Amino acid sequence: MPKLLIIGGSDAGISAALRAIEINPGIEVAVVVADRYPNFSICGLPFYLSGEVPDWQTLAHRTADEIKKQGVRLLMETKATGIDPEVKTVTAINKHGQSRLLKYDKLIIGTGAFSTRPTLAGLDLPGVFTLRRMEDGFAIQGYMQEHRPKSAIIIGAGYIGMEMADALTRKGMQVTLIVRSDRILKTLDPEMGEIIRNELECHSVKVIDQLAVSAIEKRGKKLLIRNVQEIPVEGDMVLAATGGRPETTVAGMAGIPTGILGAICVNRGMETNVKDIYAAGDCVETWHRLLKKYTYLPLGTTAHKQGRVAGENAAGGNAEFAGSLGTQVVKIFNIVAARTGLCGRKARESGFDPLTTDQEFWDHKVYYPGATPLRIRITGDRKTHCLLGAQMIGHYRAEISKRIDIFAAAIFNDMTVGSLSQLDLSYTPPLSGPWDPVQMAAQHWVREACK
Amino acid sequence: MPKLLIIGGSDAGISAALRAIEINPGIEVAVVVADRYPNFSICGLPFYLSGEVPDWQTLAHRTADEIKKQGVRLLMETKATGIDPEVKTVTAINKHGQSRLLKYDKLIIGTGAFSTRPTLAGLDLPGVFTLRRMEDGFAIQGYMQEHRPKSAIIIGAGYIGMEMADALTRKGMQVTLIVRSDRILKTLDPEMGEIIRNELECHSVKVIDQLAVSAIEKRGKKLLIRNVQEIPVEGDMVLAATGGRPETTVAGMAGIPTGILGAICVNRGMETNVKDIYAAGDCVETWHRLLKKYTYLPLGTTAHKQGRVAGENAAGGNAEFAGSLGTQVVKIFNIVAARTGLCGRKARESGFDPLTTDQEFWDHKVYYPGATPLRIRITGDRKTHCLLGAQMIGHYRAEISKRIDIFAAAIFNDMTVGSLSQLDLSYTPPLSGPWDPVQMAAQHWVREACK
Numbered sequence: 001m002p003k004l005l006i007i008g009g010s011d012a013g014i015s016a017a018l019r020a021i022e023i024n025p026g027i028e029v030a031v032v033v034a035d036r037y038p039n040f041s042i043c044g045l046p047f048y049l050s051g052e053v054p055d056w057q058t059l060a061h062r063t064a065d066e067i068k069k070q071g072v073r074l075l076m077e078t079k080a081t082g083i084d085p086e087v088k089t090v091t092a093i094n095k096h097g098q099s100r101l102l103k104y105d106k107l108i109i110g111t112g113a114f115s116t117r118p119t120l121a122g123l124d125l126p127g128v129f130t131l132r133r134m135e136d137g138f139a140i141q142g143y144m145q146e147h148r149p150k151s152a153i154i155i156g157a158g159y160i161g162m163e164m165a166d167a168l169t170r171k172g173m174q175v176t177l178i179v180r181s182d183r184i185l186k187t188l189d190p191e192m193g194e195i196i197r198n199e200l201e202c203h204s205v206k207v208i209d210q211l212a213v214s215a216i217e218k219r220g221k222k223l224l225i226r227n228v229q230e231i232p233v234e235g236d237m238v239l240a241a242t243g244g245r246p247e248t249t250v251a252g253m254a255g256i257p258t259g260i261l262g263a264i265c266v267n268r269g270m271e272t273n274v275k276d277i278y279a280a281g282d283c284v285e286t287w288h289r290l291l292k293k294y295t296y297l298p299l300g301t302t303a304h305k306q307g308r309v310a311g312e313n314a315a316g317g318n319a320e321f322a323g324s325l326g327t328q329v330v331k332i333f334n335i336v337a338a339r340t341g342l343c344g345r346k347a348r349e350s351g352f353d354p355l356t357t358d359q360e361f362w363d364h365k366v367y368y369p370g371a372t373p374l375r376i377r378i379t380g381d382r383k384t385h386c387l388l389g390a391q392m393i394g395h396y397r398a399e400i401s402k403r404i405d406i407f408a409a410a411i412f413n414d415m416t417v418g419s420l421s422q423l424d425l426s427y428t429p430p431l432s433g434p435w436d437p438v439q440m441a442a443q444h445w446v447r448e449a450c451k
Numbered sequence: 452m453p454k455l456l457i458i459g460g461s462d463a464g465i466s467a468a469l470r471a472i473e474i475n476p477g478i479e480v481a482v483v484v485a486d487r488y489p490n491f492s493i494c495g496l497p498f499y500l501s502g503e504v505p506d507w508q509t510l511a512h513r514t515a516d517e518i519k520k521q522g523v524r525l526l527m528e529t530k531a532t533g534i535d536p537e538v539k540t541v542t543a544i545n546k547h548g549q550s551r552l553l554k555y556d557k558l559i560i561g562t563g564a565f566s567t568r569p570t571l572a573g574l575d576l577p578g579v580f581t582l583r584r585m586e587d588g589f590a591i592q593g594y595m596q597e598h599r600p601k602s603a604i605i606i607g608a609g610y611i612g613m614e615m616a617d618a619l620t621r622k623g624m625q626v627t628l629i630v631r632s633d634r635i636l637k638t639l640d641p642e643m644g645e646i647i648r649n650e651l652e653c654h655s656v657k658v659i660d661q662l663a664v665s666a667i668e669k670r671g672k673k674l675l676i677r678n679v680q681e682i683p684v685e686g687d688m689v690l691a692a693t694g695g696r697p698e699t700t701v702a703g704m705a706g707i708p709t710g711i712l713g714a715i716c717v718n719r720g721m722e723t724n725v726k727d728i729y730a731a732g733d734c735v736e737t738w739h740r741l742l743k744k745y746t747y748l749p750l751g752t753t754a755h756k757q758g759r760v761a762g763e764n765a766a767g768g769n770a771e772f773a774g775s776l777g778t779q780v781v782k783i784f785n786i787v788a789a790r791t792g793l794c795g796r797k798a799r800e801s802g803f804d805p806l807t808t809d810q811e812f813w814d815h816k817v818y819y820p821g822a823t824p825l826r827i828r829i830t831g832d833r834k835t836h837c838l839l840g841a842q843m844i845g846h847y848r849a850e851i852s853k854r855i856d857i858f859a860a861a862i863f864n865d866m867t868v869g870s871l872s873q874l875d876l877s878y879t880p881p882l883s884g885p886w887d888p889v890q891m892a893a894q895h896w897v898r899e900a901c902k
Contacts, residue, residue: 022898044816301877322870367492403853405876405877409864412873413864422863424859432853
């Protein structure tokens with residue numbers, strides 16, 4: 001029986017394992033899992049910390065037992081420490097410090113990413129956290145239970161920063177959000193970021209932008225954020241949510257080439273350039289479907305897709321990763337913000353001639369109770385009229401997540417902005433209009449483009 | 452200035468008028484409106500009658516003033532009585548009985564449909580209604596205000612029947628739904644219809660199926676439904692919601708060919724075969740994008756699209772109707788049912804080799820509060836794996852309407868079922884999963900198809 005070994009038990013690794021067995025039930029699959037939490041939905045941690053998810057165990061996409069029942073062997077609390085591609089072995093060490101040699105015919109690396117730690121003093125102080133792995137979540141939860149912090153400082157205005165501002169406010173804390181630039185959620189245009197800032201401030205989150213943090217210090221019971229501007233900022237706990245970088249130590253030691261931000265280079269079949277070694281998820285470069293080049297775009301959805309491709313190919317299949325559009329959605333208090341494709345700036349940098357339009361619509365016929373405004377930005381290419389990207393913000397009940405998916409499906413299929421109006425979308429007054437807002441926004445874009 | 456005359460002031464007619472002016476601001480546009488309600492959202496009537504929409508005037512997509520401001524002349528309460536294509540004139544009669552001759556260079560017919568009246572005695576009794584036009588709504592509203600009916604009988608289990616069962620139950624009436632066949636909402640498969648029947652019955656709607664109504668009779672203050680089975684059914688009011696047929700009297704008199712169910716034959720440019728006469732909306736045959744043939748599929752969304760194409764072409768443009776997929780959605784009490792494309796039976800009749808799979812998923816990660824089950828049926832072709840259709844039922848907050856639109860966008864672009872998994876759809880635990888239910892359903896279909 002061919003042996004498939006997978007390093008990493010999160011989204012990419014487990015997706016790969018299950019797909020490999022589905023494709024080739026005769027394959028022997030083992031997964032090296034660094035912690036005790038294989039296949040956990042780490043995207044759910046903010047909701048565990050907010051108290052919305054009372055039991056962390058429910059965060060498992062599948063339990064270890066469910067995975068094992070599929071025929072996958074799980075080597076828990078085991079860290080891969082080296083790969084020898086010549087003899088096809090992986091060395092791994094378990095929690096007791098015991099080292100072992102694991103043979104493979106095919107290897108998939110899904111080691112994920114680590115949280116970046118800004119270069120500043122005080123990050124190791126008690127009460128200062130990052131949030132990526134289950135243990136990070138437990139550490140924060142433990143600290144909250146023990147110290148009952150009344151205030152929190154979040155450094156970073158990305159997705160985790162947004163979700164944690166919501167979560168900790170729900171926990172009753174006064175949250176201060178520190179942003180290095182003047183932009184909230186940079187994957188959206190500044191106009192959209194401002195709507196989010198407003199939502200944060202409406203829920204008593206204090207947003208301080210353009211603040212360069214120089215250190216975190218302990219002052220009595222408080223944590224003090226030192227900054228160049230000498231603005232006094234202090235709180236009972238600090239979360240550094242400043243993004244992630246690919247975790248590729250083991251891959252690097254094996255001589256597997258890395259590229260953008262140190263991510264592992266792979267082809268569309270998720271093969272590294274070392275024979276029989278694949279990689280997937282937050283540790284790899286990701287093919288961008290619109291840019292037609294590799295980029296670093298770590299997302300859970302992408303990790304699942306890439307893992308599935310890697311697993312299929314490692315099991316003898318011939319799958320190809322179709323590419324990412326950077327589709328993302330986040331719920332922040334009562335609003336949802338979503339995006340897909342390219343924003344205007346990125347489109348211009350990439351050689352397109354972008355036009356971005358911005359308009360507000362009702363999410364459904366305004367005569368039916370509960371209609372809420374929906375802000376839609378569309379970016380398209382002036383010359384070809386190709387749809388390049390969309391951004392949307394509105395009430396969290398306004399079906400924004402699946403509306404951005406209409407745009408994502410359209411971009412996937414190289415549709416023009418104008419042809420969105422030809423889509424036969426569903427309509428009933430409580431949920432939409434005879435032209436869905438997506439189509440009204442597209443018609444507005446075409447009018448502007450033809451001016 | 453070229454003269455564009457439009458017969459019909461509902462979705463198709465007004466869409467055509469506005470598009471024509473947008474394309475060619477120099478064009479002179481007049482619309483013959485049979486009633487006093489141009490551009491009203493008749494889809495909103497059930498919500499007016501339920502009391503959810505307190506003021507019927509808000510049902511206007513646009514007010515008459517707004518339409519006039521765009522430069523469209525409205526000839527209100529005026530009925531077209533004849534067309535002379537030779538001399539390019541339309542005869543029309545206003546509410547005072549005055550006849551006039553209207554010249555045109557281009558003519559668009561958007562006369563809509565009329566409600567079918569089953570061939571049974573008693574349909575003209577007071578308290579017996581159909582529902583299509585604004586006046587129908589006012590008649591029902593007036594009757595309800597005057598007679599305070601405590602019970603209602605609805606004949607027909609289509610979209611209007613469903614919405615009115617909900618609406619009249621909300622009004623506090625005991626509703627009995629009479630179905631000729633054993634199927635609820637026949638545009639969905641019977642399995643899905645059963646879920647709707649259950650929802651109706653959970654809200655105290657009495658469903659009587661396989662009942663052949665022979666007559667409606669007045670018995671004291673009650674209306675009695677006579678039927679072959681002699682089952683006693685009586686109520687204080689009756690709504691016959693048995694569908695519609697194209698209204699083509701004027702078109703027929705002008706010798707314009709009609710086809711399926713008497714609908715006007717048009718090409719993809721919405722031209723009839725009479726020079727300079729276009730037609731659009733519920734009065735025409737509709738190109739089906741998957742069947743690649745004409746069918747009769749009257750829908751508000753389609754009327755808007757066809758009207759837009761007709762208006763554009765009448766104004767000198769060169770647009771083409773891309774075709775309908777029969778995408779529909781309806782909210783019934785707490786559930787939403789949606790469909791697009793072909794069901795298995797229709798696909799088989801049309802020469803496909805369909806496989807339909809049926810599974811239930813959570814609308815979002817089940818650990819996050821409020822997850823609800825989502826039933827998804829996918830129909831695809833076994834040979835080509837082409838996606839042919841989808842049906843979905845679940846809670847009305849489960850973004851079903853826009854999830855069916857992902858399928859609609861996929862069918863529009865001739866995607867295979869398997870390739871749905873490649874779409875970069877959005878994910879956050881409160882709204883979806885890392886594989887959206889749409890994709891999990893697609894993966895299930897592929898597994899079944901490959902067995």
